[in-house]
Amino acid sequence: MHVVVFGAGGIGGYLIGKLGPLLSKAGTGLDTLSVIARGEHLQAIQSQGLLYRDPEGNEYRTYPSIATDSPDQLPWADLIFLCVKGYDLDEAVQSIERFVHSSTIVLPLLNGGDIYERVGDKLGKGRVLPGAIYISSSITAPGCVTHTGGKGHIVTGAEPGGSVEQPSELANLLVRGSIPFTWFPDPLPAIWTKYVFIAPFCLVTAVADKTIGEVCADPQLNGDVRALIGEVAAVAGALGVRLPDDIVEQTMEKAASFPGDTKTSFQRDVEQGRVKDERDLFGGTVLRLGKQTGTATPETEKYHNRLP
16 A cells, blocks of 8 residues: 655644554554655654654654655555645645545545645545544654644545445554544534634634633633634534534633643644744635534634734
8 A cells, every 4th residue: 555644744744653663573454654844853864764653752754755845756546635734725725636536545634624625625535524633733843743632543435426435445444553533424524523613713813912711710801712613513404414513612622621721733833933833724614614504603804804
C-alpha cells in the first residue's frame, strides 16, 4: 500500500510518527510512505527523518520513503491523509488529482463542517471520507513534531449516500499503527460536534485575546460564545445533521475540561500576525452555510468582522 501524508505539521507529524515503524515490518500492508511538506521542516525530514515525541516523552524517528514538496513526483496512491490548514486545502486537492485513482481513499483531517464536501466536489474521483481528529500536536523545531495532548483519535465513516462498509485497508493500517479510530455509519454528527466547539471558541478567544478559561469565566464572553455555539448548531441542523438538544451545555462542559490557560491555535496565529490564518474556516464557513440554509448567524458575523 502506498500511503501519502499531505502536510507534516501537528496532525501529519503524528501520523508519520505512528505509521513510520510499519515500514520496517513485513506484513503490515504499508510499502511506501510519502510525505509532502515544505521549507526548513521538509529539509530536516529529508536529511534526518521526522522526529515524533509522544505525550509520555518517548521519541520515534521515521524516514519516509519519499519526502518532497513536489506532489507531481508521487506514484498512484492507495490512501491519502490530508493534513493541511484550511487556507491550503484547495491547492492541496488540486495537487493530489494526478495520483488519485478510482479506488484511492482520501481522508481529510481538517477542522471544519464542510471539508468533506469541499474535497469531494473539487476532486471528483476516489473515495473521499468525512473525518476529524482529536489531538494537540505541533511542530516544535524543523523536523520535530511534539504531541502534547489528546489521544490522536480519528473519527470517520461512510460518505453521505455512499457505502457504509468500512474499508478494511484503512482499518487494518490504523490498528497496526496503534492509531485509535471510530467508524460511524453517519460520521457527520461527530464531525460537527467538534466544529461546534472549535469554531466559536477560536473566534471569541482570538477577538477578545482571552484564553478558553477566561472566556468561560467572563459573563459577557460566556454569553457570546454560547450564542455562537447555538448558531453553528442551528446551521448543522439546517443541513440535516442531528446534534444533541443540549449541545450548548455539552460544548461548555468540554471547554471547562481544558486547563484554564489554554489558547486556541487560531488565537495564537492571530497574535503572531500570520499572513495566513483560518478565519475563513471558523467564521466564513458558518456565514456562507448560514446564508445557504437561511439560518441567522449575527453573532458569528459580529465576531468575524471584529478579527484584526
